[in-house]
Amino acid sequence: MSYTLHIADPGYSSWSMRAGLILSRFDIPHNLTVHRMYIDPPLPAQIGLPPARTVPVLVTPEGTAIRDSLAIAEELASRHPDLPLWPSDPAMRALARSIAAEMHASFGALRNRCPMCLRVAYGDVPVPDDLAADLDRLELVWSDALERSGGPWLAGEWSIADSFFAPVAARIAGYGLPVGRTSAAYATLHLQDDTFNAWRSMGLRKGPDLHETVYRQPYPRVGWPNLCIR
Template identity: 50%
Template sequence: MTYDLHIGDRLHSSWSLRGWLAFAKFGLPVRCHLIPLYSGAFAEGLAPLAPARLVPVMQTPEGEVIGDTLAIAETLAERHPEAGLWPSDPAARARARWLAAEMHSGFDALRSACPMHLGHRWEGFRPGPEVLADLGRIEEIWTAAFDRFGGPWLCGDYSLADVFYAPVATRIVTYGLPVSERAGAYVDAHLSDPAFLEWRAEGLAENRHVPHYDMDLPKAPWPG
């Protein structure tokens, strides 16, 4: 009953991190297969998974190919209702779906100005107004969720909503983005989560420098 998940470089592929967390955080068995980004071999690696054109891509134990993180997450939730990927409370579940969907379809400025980089932090990054506006909206929806559902994660217990915001938490750290104390505590919870630590360690072990993600800024060590 093991799934296969085709992923990009673990230090950089935020959608792959989401795809993997949807398994790892809920005890679902998965085997990862790396298709390196910007390697010249990306299209070739994906060819057997057509019509998929981006990572992550999941293959069910029956061999069905499913692309796109939201579809992967919903499919896993449907196939494993006992695993609790979405909250059991209907109001929390609806909010978790909203939060995940808003992440999946939004925050373009943050995503393009601050690509995920789990190798180290960048010093002296100056967020522009669009990035700050995305960050403000993220603060707003996180705060509203904590107020409504009481934490410690967005909608109570850890759910797919948190899966979708894990890479956002890492961007806040990598680029030193300004957030409130409450949001900072949520970011810290992601960074110290054992599943995230495992993912990052495996990413460091990949030991591949992807120049596409370089920035003209000084580097600082990853916290912790």
């Protein structure tokens, strides 16, 4: 018996990516059910697990459906105490939880202005004040975490916290966002990571080119990744 993770369009669904990376990274047996956004029947009907209406949804081996990426991460951590989904060190665990929660609840400008797209990269992307503020905040939060943990990942070894920031690394690389040296180095770690790249490969293959339709951007396309150190 294994888990089933419901996701959508892996090249674009950043919340799906978080849960998918956690399961893959820790070799937790699971099947993926891939849905599509922006078609009929709508996502909730495709998922078929009311009242779930967004992805990811994780169905446990006993049949419980867990909604929301943070709830999925926490439940997996509780169910697999033998695996370091959160760091075992209490200080590092508290740090990892803090930054994952901040990512879950904040960075609205980055999310809204730069929807994740693993298929193409853009150049000459404008950086209005709200987006610049999010990038500054990332530099601060990542620098602080890496200084406390000693790296290479935010809380030492790769943890749930890094799964939450993997889509951010993809946004930085996909939109050529001007970031500080620490952010660029941390984003590069994701871009060179096998689990990240396995997910990106799936994202390149599965589903339609949403960047030609709903996620179309008015910026020139450039080679992936477009990392830009300010």
